[in-house]
Amino acid sequence: MGEWGFLSSLLDAVQEHSPMVGRFWLVVMLLFRILVLATVGSDVFEDEQEEFVCNTQQPGCKPVCYDAAFPISHYRFLVFHVVVLSAPAALFVIFAVHQAAKPGRGDAPGQRARRLQPFYVGSVVARIAAELGFLLAQALLYGFRVQPLFVCRRRPCPHRVDCFVSRPTEKTVFIHFYFVVGLVSALLSLAELAHLLRKGPPARPGCCRRPQERGPAPGQPAGAADGPCAPLPRGDLTV
Numbered sequence: 001m002g003e004w005g006f007l008s009s010l011l012d013a014v015q016e017h018s019p020m021v022g023r024f025w026l027v028v029m030l031l032f033r034i035l036v037l038a039t040v041g042s043d044v045f046e047d048e049q050e051e052f053v054c055n056t057q058q059p060g061c062k063p064v065c066y067d068a069a070f071p072i073s074h075y076r077f078l079v080f081h082v083v084v085l086s087a088p089a090a091l092f093v094i095f096a097v098h099q100a101a102k103p104g105r106g107d108a109p110g111q112r113a114r115r116l117q118p119f120y121v122g123s124v125v126a127r128i129a130a131e132l133g134f135l136l137a138q139a140l141l142y143g144f145r146v147q148p149l150f151v152c153r154r155r156p157c158p159h160r161v162d163c164f165v166s167r168p169t170e171k172t173v174f175i176h177f178y179f180v181v182g183l184v185s186a187l188l189s190l191a192e193l194a195h196l197l198r199k200g201p202p203a204r205p206g207c208c209r210r211p212q213e214r215g216p217a218p219g220q221p222a223g224a225a226d227g228p229c230a231p232l233p234r235g236d237l238t239v
Contacts, residue, residue: 019195022124025188032181033082037075044167044174045075051166058158065152065163071141074171078178081134085185088123088130095119117196124193131186138179146171 018026048070054062096116148168152161165171 018120019192019199021188021192021195025185025192028181028185028188029082029085033085033178033185036177037078037082041075041078041174044170045073047166048073048075052163054152054161054163056157056161058156058161061152061154061157061161062163064154065150065157065161068152068154069150069163069165074142074175077138077141081138084130084134085127088126092116092120092123121193121196124189124196128186128189128193131182131189135179135182135186138175138182142175144172144176144179146175 049066052062052066052069054065056062096119146165146168148165150163150165152163
């Protein structure tokens with residue numbers, strides 16, 4: 001599970017820049033995707049090809065029928081799904097670290113957050129696109145049920161061949177669970193994007209509100225509110 005641990009630590013670095021709903025997405029990703037896939041998924045699908053049995057001994061028939069039944073291994077598809085979903089967040093972390101390490105970058109936290117927010121929003125948009133794309137691909141490739149019997153008529157099979165899938169009910173339950181987790185993850189990502197767009201970029205350091213949002217103080221002429229105001233506290237992308 002070393003590779004999963006590295007991926008988890010990389011994703012954990014994103015929470016510094018995430019709002020609360022983004023941290024909920026991270027919990028779903030780490031617990032219900034990476035942890036479940038690493039501990040349960042490998043056991044569910046480890047015998048996927050070995051226990052795929054066909055009622056013929058014709059050389060080459062079983063591999064051809066397995067390829068027809070499962071164009072991509074369920075387990076490899078789900079692993080690839082997690083990797084692609086993690087890529088936008090990982091790229092954002094790399095970019096943020098690179099920006100912070102640039103010589104002469106003595107920005108205040110609010111300035112740094114303001115500069116990084118468009119890139120974070122872009123990573124959320126890329127994550128949503130990947131999530132919806134993989135949900136659609138899962139539905140088209142596998143559907144929502146693993147059939148216990150697969151009928152194969154491909155060459156070099158001499159005739160109609162019946163092939164049997166191991167533990168179809170267990171695999172069906174796992175696919176349903178993973179699809180529901182994908183829907184929840186997509187909804188959380190959409191909610192995070194809506195929150196970021198509604199909130200807008202962090203205010204510039206040294207200004208508590210936009211001039212047009214501040215009214216003049218009692219006894220001040222109109223326009224006096226456009227002057228300096230009290231500095232903001234430390235700003236970031238979180239809520």
